Amino acid sequence: MTDPVNDPVDDELRDRLRAADPARDLPVEEPARVEALLQDVMATELTSENRATGTRGRGTLTWLVAAAALVVIAGIGVFALVGHGDDPAAPPTAADAQTVTDLAVPSASAADGRCMVPDAEVLRGLPVAFDGTVTAVTDQMVTLDVTHWYAGTETDLARVVAPAEELSQLLVSVDFRAGQRYLVAAQGGKVAVCGLSGPYSPQLAVLYDEAFPG
Amino acid sequence: MDESRRDRFEEIAPGLVEPLRRYLARRTDPDTAEDVLAETLLVCWRRVTELPDEPLPWAYGVARNCLRNAERSARRQGRAAARLAAQPVDPGPPEAVEVHVALGRLRAEDAELLRLWAWERLEPREIAEVLETTPNAVSVRLTRARAKLRDELRKSSARAGHEQA
Numbered sequence: 001m002t003d004p005v006n007d008p009v010d011d012e013l014r015d016r017l018r019a020a021d022p023a024r025d026l027p028v029e030e031p032a033r034v035e036a037l038l039q040d041v042m043a044t045e046l047t048s049e050n051r052a053t054g055t056r057g058r059g060t061l062t063w064l065v066a067a068a069a070l071v072v073i074a075g076i077g078v079f080a081l082v083g084h085g086d087d088p089a090a091p092p093t094a095a096d097a098q099t100v101t102d103l104a105v106p107s108a109s110a111a112d113g114r115c116m117v118p119d120a121e122v123l124r125g126l127p128v129a130f131d132g133t134v135t136a137v138t139d140q141m142v143t144l145d146v147t148h149w150y151a152g153t154e155t156d157l158a159r160v161v162a163p164a165e166e167l168s169q170l171l172v173s174v175d176f177r178a179g180q181r182y183l184v185a186a187q188g189g190k191v192a193v194c195g196l197s198g199p200y201s202p203q204l205a206v207l208y209d210e211a212f213p214g
Numbered sequence: 215m216d217e218s219r220r221d222r223f224e225e226i227a228p229g230l231v232e233p234l235r236r237y238l239a240r241r242t243d244p245d246t247a248e249d250v251l252a253e254t255l256l257v258c259w260r261r262v263t264e265l266p267d268e269p270l271p272w273a274y275g276v277a278r279n280c281l282r283n284a285e286r287s288a289r290r291q292g293r294a295a296a297r298l299a300a301q302p303v304d305p306g307p308p309e310a311v312e313v314h315v316a317l318g319r320l321r322a323e324d325a326e327l328l329r330l331w332a333w334e335r336l337e338p339r340e341i342a343e344v345l346e347t348t349p350n351a352v353s354v355r356l357t358r359a360r361a362k363l364r365d366e367l368r369k370s371s372a373r374a375g376h377e378q379a
Contacts, residue, residue, distance in 0.1 A: 020310035
């Protein structure tokens with residue numbers, strides 16, 4: 001292969017480009033910060049270090065929370081449909097005008113199970129996955145405005161419906177908060193837990209993009 | 215198993231951080247660069263067993279994909295930062311601005327080839343790995359891209375000379 005570096009005209013062009021290098025004055029990162037960053041990265045992966053075994057135990061609470069979320073979504077959808085339409089003059093509500101995906105929370109008995117380590121392959125098998133922002137949290141329902149569907153039938157909203165107690169436990173695990181963005185996956189109408197659903201983070205987004213390319 | 219993964223990562227990653235920081239500083243705003251650096255390292259850690267003997271071009275390729283994902287997410291959210299994400303924040307002195315403007319007039323693929331060649335100082339075979347193409351294709355396209363950039367810079371100097379006159 002010819003080495004273009006040896007051409008003086010190319011050298012001149014390269015020098016000119018290098019003089020315009022935006023990173024030319026970027027100071028070298030302090031070694032302590034690099035070390036901290038790398039430790040953080042390796043710590044993030046600790047949940048997946050058991051990948052060789054494929055599963056790991058999860059706390060009961062995690063499962064309860066997830067189960068609650070799914071139930072909540074299902075219940076609310078029905079309520080919304082029944083609750084409107086009495087007054088034809090009333091302006092349509094968001095629930096009337098928008099399509100909705102209702103999800104429930106995994107059953108508490110799932111707590112006896114074991115979690116798959118969250119990774120793209122596990123996610124890929126789930127029929128519902130979306131990126132959305134929580135618009136409301138009540139004691140029985142979490143409503144999300146969906147901005148992107150990775151998988152599943154596209155609707156405007158998604159809701160997690162569950163009895164108050166179960167939902168509150170789900171909230172401890174997935175920590176749905178109004179105004180915040182989440183990546184949520186579901187299977188069998190229930191929110192997937194064990195790290196598969198959670199607050200939006202670049203790391204989780206990479207996992208979703210890997211699982212649902214395009 | 216986990217210990218050997220950790221050992222390999224600790225051996226390789228420190229050498230990747232600085233080049234990746236620079237790669238990202240050249241292509242996006244500082245906040246996005248920081249996020250994408252962490253993501254890129256996370257992917258390297260998760261795939262540490264797949265890392266080639268020369269891991270840097272491979273890692274640049276990962277950073278490239280992570281950056282594209284970040285920009286896509288930003289666009290999806292409709293954040294104003296989405297546009298910023300495509301540009302480094304500080305373009306530098308006037309001569310540098312001229313170079314950036316000329317690069318901006320090229321096709322995105324050509325400009326990126328030139329950045330990888332001049333800023334990351336990669337050989338065609340390494341660029342090919344980043345862009346997932348062949349070294350021959352890179353060499354041919356690089357020659358063409360250099361000619362186009364020279365042309366743009368010439369036009370830009372001619373315009374400047376004209377204005378001074």
